[in-house]
Amino acid sequence: QKEVEQDPGPLSVPEGAIVSLNCTYSNSAFQYFMWYRQYSRKGPELLMYTYSSGNKEDGRFTAQVDKSSKYISLFIRDSQPSDSATYLCAMMAPGGYNKLIFGAGTRLAVHP
């Protein structure tokens, strides 16, 4: 079993839809969670960085962490074609050095 599981998609939604992206993980020691957005042929860009359980909102993006279920989500409201990208979840490995464990990424397409 992988430490971090993420459905690769692709996920195709119409413009304006609410998008839900999810990851599950197996290591209960994870406490810091991130979402990155990666456009084609570019490096990942940090979208959200959260600690422990709860919600964090930034504009149209909301990150949610449920540590009891080992489940994290990223919601995108009023999705736009410019949101079309691959979204990667990441968890910070315990032990220092800020090493990350990534999901495989979910490819999202928002069509006009």
Next chain:
Amino acid sequence: SQTIHQWPATLVQPVGSPLSLECTVEGTSNPNLYWYRQAAGRGLQLLFYSVGIGQISSEVPQNLSASRPQDRQFILSSKKLLLSDSGFYLCAWSVGQKNQPQHFGDGTRLSIL
């Protein structure tokens, strides 16, 4: 603000040739530095990380090596490339304190012929 530069953006190399990819970070001191490889449709595989000049930790055995000759410079090398070394190579940095997120460069797409 901090910026990270990677070059070249694209590279085509023959099997058996050497490799040198360079990454530099600006606007910060004593960063942690990381090299990743991303295979098509797959997640990121951490290859090397460094917490200081001359300090390199390897995550997976392979045909590659890394060096950090200066505080904000990270180099990925190979003496003889293999076909399996093809991929998208990403450099990242984080603040050198605990629990800080990583920030990525725009990568080098390496094709081995």
